[in-house]
Amino acid sequence: MTAEEAYTELIRRSKELGVLNSCAAVLAWDQQTYMPRNGAALRGEQMAFLAALSHQKFTDPKVGELLGAVEGSELLRDPESDASANMREMRRAYDRATKIPQSLVEELARVTTQAQHVWEQAKKTNDYASFRPHLEKVLALKRQEADAVGYKEHPYNALLDEYEPGTTVAELKELFSKLTAELSPLVKQIVASSKQPDRSLLAREFPIDRQKVFAEAAAVAIGFDFASGRLDTTAHPFCSGFGPGDCRITTRFNPRFFSEAFFGVLHETGHAMYEQNLPAEHFGTPLGSACSFGIHESQSRLWENQVGRGRPFWDHFFPRLKQTFPSALAEVSLDAFYFAINDVRPSLIRVEADEATYNLHIALRFELELALLSGNLTTAELPGAWNERFEALFGLKVPDDARGCLQDIHWSFGGIGYFPTYTLGNMYAAQFMDSARREIGPDLLADDFRRGEFGRLKSWLLRNIHQHGQRYRAGELCRRATGAPLSPSPLLEYLREKYALVFSVC
Numbered sequence: 465m466t467a468e469e470a471y472t473e474l475i476r477r478s479k480e481l482g483v484l485n486s487c488a489a490v491l492a493w494d495q496q497t498y499m500p501r502n503g504a505a506l507r508g509e510q511m512a513f514l515a516a517l518s519h520q521k522f523t524d525p526k527v528g529e530l531l532g533a534v535e536g537s538e539l540l541r542d543p544e545s546d547a548s549a550n551m552r553e554m555r556r557a558y559d560r561a562t563k564i565p566q567s568l569v570e571e572l573a574r575v576t577t578q579a580q581h582v583w584e585q586a587k588k589t590n591d592y593a594s595f596r597p598h599l600e601k602v603l604a605l606k607r608q609e610a611d612a613v614g615y616k617e618h619p620y621n622a623l624l625d626e627y628e629p630g631t632t633v634a635e636l637k638e639l640f641s642k643l644t645a646e647l648s649p650l651v652k653q654i655v656a657s658s659k660q661p662d663r664s665l666l667a668r669e670f671p672i673d674r675q676k677v678f679a680e681a682a683a684v685a686i687g688f689d690f691a692s693g694r695l696d697t698t699a700h701p702f703c704s705g706f707g708p709g710d711c712r713i714t715t716r717f718n719p720r721f722f723s724e725a726f727f728g729v730l731h732e733t734g735h736a737m738y739e740q741n742l743p744a745e746h747f748g749t750p751l752g753s754a755c756s757f758g759i760h761e762s763q764s765r766l767w768e769n770q771v772g773r774g775r776p777f778w779d780h781f782f783p784r785l786k787q788t789f790p791s792a793l794a795e796v797s798l799d800a801f802y803f804a805i806n807d808v809r810p811s812l813i814r815v816e817a818d819e820a821t822y823n824l825h826i827a828l829r830f831e832l833e834l835a836l837l838s839g840n841l842t843t844a845e846l847p848g849a850w851n852e853r854f855e856a857l858f859g860l861k862v863p864d865d866a867r868g869c870l871q872d873i874h875w876s877f878g879g880i881g882y883f884p885t886y887t888l889g890n891m892y893a894a895q896f897m898d899s900a901r902r903e904i905g906p907d908l909l910a911d912d913f914r915r916g917e918f919g920r921l922k923s924w925l926l927r928n929i930h931q932h933g934q935r936y937r938a939g940e941l942c943r944r945a946t947g948a949p950l951s952p953s954p955l956l957e958y959l960r961e962k963y964a965l966v967f968s969v970c
């Protein structure tokens with residue numbers, strides 16, 4: 465078999481797996497949206513069957529032979545060719561999947577399923593002691609996983625590789641320490657400011673049917689294609705891109721809080737537009753797949769915050785919002801509304817945090833999970849360490865573990881290394897937006913938004929981010945799109961500039 469033939473066969477297999485995995489994605493979406501309760505057992509079997517089939521096809525020793533037949537061949541002479549990028553990522557994924565023994569995969573699935581059930585209950589009853597032995601097991605298995613995959617310097621690097629290939633603990637530590645060092649005092653200044661918004665205006669009566677119409681109209685305006693997607697309601701909002709022509713998003717409506725569904729929809733729309741703009745001809749291969757979790761998150765945060773919490777956006781949408789909710793917003797001015805949606809205040813819960821304090825929540829989790837994994841922090845010490853660091857960062861006392869170290873699901877499902885991608889997303893979003901603004905022209909872009917026009921920004925993102933799939937790793941993609949490696953500075957500058965205006969701090 466020639467290298468060309470081997471490569472063609474690898475691509476065929478990869479695309480077949482893409483189709484198989486998209487079937488599982490449809491079932492998973494249905495499970496969260498419309499499946500009747502009694503369908504759970506059968507759905508479990510269907511999902512387990514597809515997952516096993518996918519794993520078997522993916523780790524077939526034949527794939528290893530095919531990869532070996534292409535590597536070192538003339539086909540990969542140009543390191544920037546389609547074939548080179550596809551091969552680099554297929555090799556990474558194949559190695560990762562085959563290095564972890566099947567027994568460990570099964571043990572992880574068993575332990576994390578149980579840990580999630582226990583966590584759910586432990587959070588409800590504020591009972592860390594019941595969750596602790598499960599967390600202990602999860603950590604032990606994740607250490608085994610890191611050993612099986614192999615790593616340099618820190619076992620965390622092996623876990624990070626699953627979400628953010630190529631990024632290291634050393635890089636993250638540097639980014640987070642710079643970010644936290646400036647963000648923490650900025651938040652303290654904001655808290656001390658005598659100018660504070662009236663948040664209650666967002667907690668008036670906002671009928672759900674009108675919220676839905678308004679949010680859908682905004683999603684369409686920024687570029688969501690409803691001929692290639694849907695918006696439904698779920699307890700936990702998400703975006704699932706099945707493949708070309710079908711990407712589903714969900715949200716959760718709260719009739720007494722406007723921000724939850726609206727900014728949630730902008731967020732998921734950002735994820736969805738990335739999925740909708742990946743090159744369809746490469747579906748199922750790395751070139752047709754999203755670059756990393758951090759880059760994916762950058763697309764959602766960019767639309768939710770950089771655009772959606774910006775003044776020009778609301779210059780256009782606020783008059784429409786007032787028409788939609790005449791009684792709730794009758795005497796509310798654009799200034800008051802803009803201030804309310806840009807409120808900053810230290811709070812206990814990550815998922816309810818504003819765009820400034822959010823990153824402090826992530827810094828805390830990154831620091832603690834790093835220490836837990838390396839054994840510098842025991843699970844017995846976790847609640848104390850959490851509360852102590854939380855108070856240092858936020859100036860707030862944590863009243864109980866339910867609102868402290870038990871609040872997130874991630875550790876129970878073994879998602880160690882996942883949290884940093886949220887803040888990476890915020891940093892990438894700010895840096896991308898900064899470049900797009902400079903390239904297109906800051907006034908031109910703001911004028912676009914004031915007219916409810918987002919095409920120029922969309923095509924910048926398509927050109928610089930979406931169309932590349934996994935052609936480059938996240939760090940390289942950022943350098944090419946912005947001319948510089950990822951830095952916390954654009955995010956810090958953006959936040960400082962915004963809050964200098966709304967809170968009169970500098």
Ligand code: ZN
Binds near residue numbers: 731735761764
């Ligand atoms: Zn997201």
